[in-house]
Amino acid sequence: MHLFWEHGYEATSLAMLREAMGLTPPQIYNAFTDKETLFRKALTRYHQTEIGFALEALSAPVPTGEAIRRLLLGAAEAYSRPGKPxxxxxxxGALAASPQAQAIADELKANRKASEAAIAERLAKGRAMGDLPEGLSVEGxxxxxxxxxxxxxxxxxDGASVEELRTLAQTALAVFAIEGQKQGASSKE
Amino acid sequence: MHLFWEHGYEATSLAMLREAMGLTPPQIYNAFTDKETLFRKALTRYHQTEIGFALEALSAPVPTGEAIRRLLLGAAEAYSRPGKPxxxxxxxGALAASPQAQAIADELKANRKASEAAIAERLAKGRAMGDLPEGLSVEGxxxxxxxxxxxxxxxxxDGASVEELRTLAQTALAVFAIEGQKQGASSKE
DNA sequence: CAGGTTTCGTATCGATCACTATGGATAAAT
DNA sequence: ATTTATCCATAGTGATCGATACGAAACCTG
Structure with missing residues (x-):
């Protein structure tokens, strides 16, 4: 998982995986079928071990503003854990890919879309509960x-520290706080 | 340039480049030395043809708020041009890379850092001129x-339209407008 | 202890990578 | 017109990719 995380799907060779796992090639293929399946297993493990903060933040029984605060600050911490990529x-994992790896790229894109959808769902709940500022559209x-x-x-x-990421997150969160202060002001110019 | 842009440095094979340019392998190597040099040429061309908006926005004789507005809205347009990746x-180009392509990944990282530094420079000018809200730190x-x-x-x-990107940009810009409204308020919680 | 089976690591598979040597065709020169 | 020289596409280089065939060792059974 760390190798895929660090180098991406395609740039991670089986030789690297073999050495990291201490397995021989047939052992790898017996256990994981092929490289693509192995990557998907790593993706599942990533879900379980690294980004629990997101689900927690979005499902916690707290106001919407607090939920997205936890989301972004959790990301700041999760994206800069020592010893992790x-x-x-x-x-x-695969922002750009060769035509052969399009399936993997699409899968990661679907994960990103799902994350956004989960955020939108939480915001929609906030809108329904009345604690999402009027000036903010759920989708936007x-x-x-x-x-x-x-x-x-x-x-x-690019090497940002957890403090820098936290500052970035708090700057981003200012939008929420601000839009809450304004009454029905236009958010567009 | 389009191929590198779409698939990234490593996932773009010489076979793809050869077909796209209509050149034979020796012609490519005569003209560009090797793949790495070819990528750097494409990078230079990208600078010249695709992201002029950034330099224009940051160097225009306008207030800081207008400069960053042009920067983000220019990005919205440049990142979603029809017919372009x-x-x-x-x-x-190379967010994740194999150890062999580390040099390219580092170069792109340097470009990203340089972009941030150029923004910081413009913000520092704004701070000096007094039109950067007090609540915002230049670096942050x-x-x-x-x-x-x-x-x-x-x-x-991931397929966002130019309108969606513009909305995102304007949401992000709200931080600037807001911090300007506040007097000396803390930007942190 | 012998036989049969299963497991497992080495050595290698074909394909493709970035890259280049070579032979043939064309142009230049005498 | 004939020789010389220059270009340039084809064909192939070693290396590495993901994936596997085969031989040896281990193990359970009789």
């Missing part, structure tokens, strides 16, 4: 938040 | 803006 596997703000998280992932990959 | 080559806000642009690049790659 920076950023998010969904982004680093979800895309903004997902975009900020993706951006944080790249900043993390 | 979505997003930014700096991000898509530059990292936020660069992060948002990187995030927009990924959203564009």
């Amino acid at each position: 920076g950023g998010c596997l969904f982004v680093s 703000f979800a895309k903004y938040l997902a975009g900020v998280m993706n951006g944080m992932s790249i900043q993390a990959r | 979505g997003g930014c080559l700096f991000v898509s 806000f530059a990292k936020y803006l660069a992060g948002v642009m990187n995030g927009m690049s990924i959203q564009a790659r």
